[in-house]
Amino acid sequence: xxxxxxxxxxxxxxxxxxxxxxxxxxxxxxxxxxxxxxxxxxxxxxxxxxxxxxxxxxxxxxxxxxxxxxxxxxxxxxxxxxxxxxxxxxxxxxxxxxxxxxxxxxxxxxxxxxxxxxxxxxxxxxxxxxxxxxxxxxxxxxxxxxxxxxxxxxxxxxxxxxxxxxxxxxxxxxxxxxxxxxxxxxxxxxxxxxxxxxxxxxxxxxxxxxxxxxxxxxxxxxxxxxxxxxxxxxxxxxxxxxxxxxxxxxxxxxxxxxxxxxxxxxxxxxxxxxxxxxxxxxxxxxxxxx
Amino acid sequence: xxxxxxxxxxxxxxxxxxxxxxxxxxxxxxxxxxxxxxxxxxxxxxxxxxxxxxxxxxxxxxxxxxxxxxxxxxxxxxxxxxxxxxxxxxxxxxxxxxxxxxxxxxxxxxxxxxxxxxxxxxxxxxxxxxxxxxxxxxxxxxxxxxxxxxxxxxxxxxxxxxxxxxxxxxxxxxxxxxxxxxxxxxxxxxxxxxxxxxxxxxxxxxxxxxxxxxxxxxxxxxxxxxxxxxxxxxxxxxxxxxxxxxxxxxxxxxxxxxxxxxxxxxxxxxxxxxxxxxxxxxxxxxxxxxxxxxxxxxxxxxxxxxxxxxxxxxxxxxxxxxxxxxxxxxxxxxxxxxxxxxxxxxxxxxxxxxxxxxxxxxxxxxxxxxxxxxxxxxxxxxxxxxxxxxxxxxxxxxxxxxxxxxxxxxxxxxxxxxxxxxxxxxxxxxxxxxxxxxxxxxxxxxxxxx
Numbered sequence: 176x177x178x179x180x181x182x183x184x185x186x187x188x189x190x191x192x193x194x195x196x197x198x199x200x201x202x203x204x205x206x207x208x209x210x211x212x213x214x215x216x217x218x219x220x221x222x223x224x225x226x227x228x229x230x231x232x233x234x235x236x237x238x239x240x241x242x243x244x245x246x247x248x249x250x251x252x253x254x255x256x257x258x259x260x261x262x263x264x265x266x267x268x269x270x271x272x273x274x275x276x277x278x279x280x281x282x283x284x285x286x287x288x289x290x291x292x293x294x295x296x297x298x299x300x301x302x303x304x305x306x307x308x309x310x311x312x313x314x315x316x317x318x319x320x321x322x323x324x325x326x327x328x329x330x331x332x333x334x335x336x337x338x339x340x341x342x343x344x345x346x347x348x349x350x351x352x353x354x355x356x357x358x359x360x361x362x363x364x365x366x367x368x369x370x371x372x373x374x375x376x377x378x379x380x381x382x383x384x385x386x387x388x389x390x391x392x393x394x395x396x397x398x399x400x401x402x403x404x405x406x407x408x409x410x411x412x413x414x415x416x417x418x419x420x421x422x423x424x425x426x427x428x429x430x431x432x433x434x435x436x437x438x439x440x441x442x443x444x445x446x447x448x449x450x451x452x453x454x455x456x457x458x459x460x461x462x463x464x465x
Numbered sequence: 466x467x468x469x470x471x472x473x474x475x476x477x478x479x480x481x482x483x484x485x486x487x488x489x490x491x492x493x494x495x496x497x498x499x500x501x502x503x504x505x506x507x508x509x510x511x512x513x514x515x516x517x518x519x520x521x522x523x524x525x526x527x528x529x530x531x532x533x534x535x536x537x538x539x540x541x542x543x544x545x546x547x548x549x550x551x552x553x554x555x556x557x558x559x560x561x562x563x564x565x566x567x568x569x570x571x572x573x574x575x576x577x578x579x580x581x582x583x584x585x586x587x588x589x590x591x592x593x594x595x596x597x598x599x600x601x602x603x604x605x606x607x608x609x610x611x612x613x614x615x616x617x618x619x620x621x622x623x624x625x626x627x628x629x630x631x632x633x634x635x636x637x638x639x640x641x642x643x644x645x646x647x648x649x650x651x652x653x654x655x656x657x658x659x660x661x662x663x664x665x666x667x668x669x670x671x672x673x674x675x676x677x678x679x680x681x682x683x684x685x686x687x688x689x690x691x692x693x694x695x696x697x698x699x700x701x702x703x704x705x706x707x708x709x710x711x712x713x714x715x716x717x718x719x720x721x722x723x724x725x726x727x728x729x730x731x732x733x734x735x736x737x738x739x740x741x742x743x744x745x746x747x748x749x750x751x752x753x754x755x756x757x758x759x760x761x762x763x764x765x766x767x768x769x770x771x772x773x774x775x776x777x778x779x780x781x782x783x784x785x786x787x788x789x790x791x792x793x794x795x796x797x798x799x800x801x802x803x804x805x806x807x808x809x810x811x812x813x814x815x816x817x818x819x820x821x822x823x824x825x826x827x828x829x830x831x832x833x834x835x836x837x838x839x840x841x842x843x844x845x846x847x848x849x850x851x852x853x854x855x856x857x858x859x860x861x862x863x864x865x866x867x868x869x870x871x872x873x874x875x876x877x878x879x880x881x882x883x884x885x886x887x888x889x890x891x892x893x894x895x896x897x898x899x900x901x902x903x904x905x906x907x908x909x910x911x912x913x914x915x
Contacts, residue, residue, distance in 0.1 A: 216550070216568070216571075216572035216573075216574070217571065217572060217573060218572075218573040219549075219572065219573040219574055219793050219794070220573075221550070236898070238891075238895070239873070303732075304722050304723065304724040305658060305722060305736065305739075305741060306735070306739075320658075320723075322723050322724050323724075324724065324727045325723065325724030325725065325726045325727035325728075325880075326724075326726075327880060327882065330727075410727065411668065411669060411670055412669060412670075413668055413669030413670070413726065413727060413876055414668075414669060414726035414727055414876060414879075414880045414882075415669065415726075415873070415876055415877045415880055415882045416873065416877075427869060430542070430543055431865055431868075431869060432865055432866045432869060433546075433568060433865065434866075
């Protein structure tokens, strides 16, 4: 009877394993296969040739990749840092409010609900040099208009600002839930023991929030690496290469230039970079805990 | 029958012929009979509403059904690639942007139109648009000379120089004939931020590459020495190309808004439509919108001339047409229905209806018809004149990659990240490498001073 049960348990896993293989393993294996091939279309069909060195040579010679990698790292670090700081600050602030928490929370999550395409279009209008609200405000204050998206020194920060506007509510929601769930007796005990507000925050609240902070940080880092639509609509990577991100370059290689093999190699490089950041980040968290 | 009766009959017949003949001569529409429903994938471009109205007319006239799959410009190429690479295409007619046609021709994804019906021909009144609908597989070149008819042009976009007629008259200026005239006029008319003298697309990518390419042509430059003859020696870093780039940069820096490095098509149209630009290098597809009170503050004030000549007197305009083609992976009945619609759409009556709905007709006889006398069609002469010198650009398999390379390097030169010489040298190096990798006979010019 036990043997039958064990056999049944093993076989019952088969559908899930098959589904996993079809949906995850096959695309990944195919991506690896593409990354070592040149794919051309001729006579109405595909022609694959095994050329691993050719794609590597393309990667080495691609002059857009280095600025794209630098910009991606800058974008991820800047956007995620600001979002975490603002999200945490807002969570603590709103948790201290006695009335209207529900309304504040509802209003706060609105940016997450807006589709990225709408966000890109909306902010492009706001940033418009001649007709945008920001420049009209600057001019009304007697200041010169700013070249938000057309200046190499400002464009990246304009893009980061949009991402921050979009994703701070996400961080806020996770951390707000965690703040609301903090054990009141522990906080009370600390206060009774004479802890000041900064001490309470640094010694009690932040350590208790650490799991939620790690989750928010993890999600935001992964999503920031993958950002595409907002940047594509706002700047398309320009001016020059000042806002070129690896995802944008990947899109151009894959879809505009139709270089499927090289595009697959870039995709794998991006996946590897995200995994590396997560592994290093995870190690950092473990070290911090220890 | 006596002589009198015979004479009477002859006179009646002659009279009837006199009445009916003009109508027959015009034969405005083609009778295509009953056809199965078809689906067309089409871009949501400024001319789409006009195309939709013309398709409605087809449905009313013939009773045949047409489904339009309207897709944003950025997504349509991928939709069409997926369609032709699948078992059976969901689309019976594709609308392919001209630079992408080579990919579809070389890939063998389309049915030559005469294979569907040997009697099919594009009417002689339809502009050739640089033979973008023809493919000579042996030469790997788009040409009617030895090529097969693969597609026709539903919309022949070209750039025209749009200018504020009222502002020019007030300033005592004549419409520009050369790019130097444009520079002189824009310098005179610039009064930022109230009025910018000249605007064109400066944003990285296809925008700057396409708008600059017409200046390059006018200055006598090109990307490859003679691609049609198989000579892919890269000449993008020629003195002519440098002149063209320096001129473009000077125009933008002196006359465009300070965000010239990120100006896209929407921005350029917006600046002209709101009365903030005196001149703009804009596609003809947007021209009608400047006379639409719902979209424009300068109704009746925007006039057009062909893009100006370069220093040597040559003129250039890069054709940005769409190409309608029939996928290979379709049942014969669908192919025939697609061709029937094409035959109808290319007729005089359909093209006239397309023009009246705000589209850009592809037949010369519409441009010389009575419509040309109406103020709303005052851009007809400029368009007709442009057809004499407009040419296809980047008509080879590497076109989309070169578009990307130049789109970046030109933008870097425009925003001052590198000198024009350095930008063109970098582009030349990258393009030569691309040609070499693809087995083309290539080479390069000595580098420009950086």
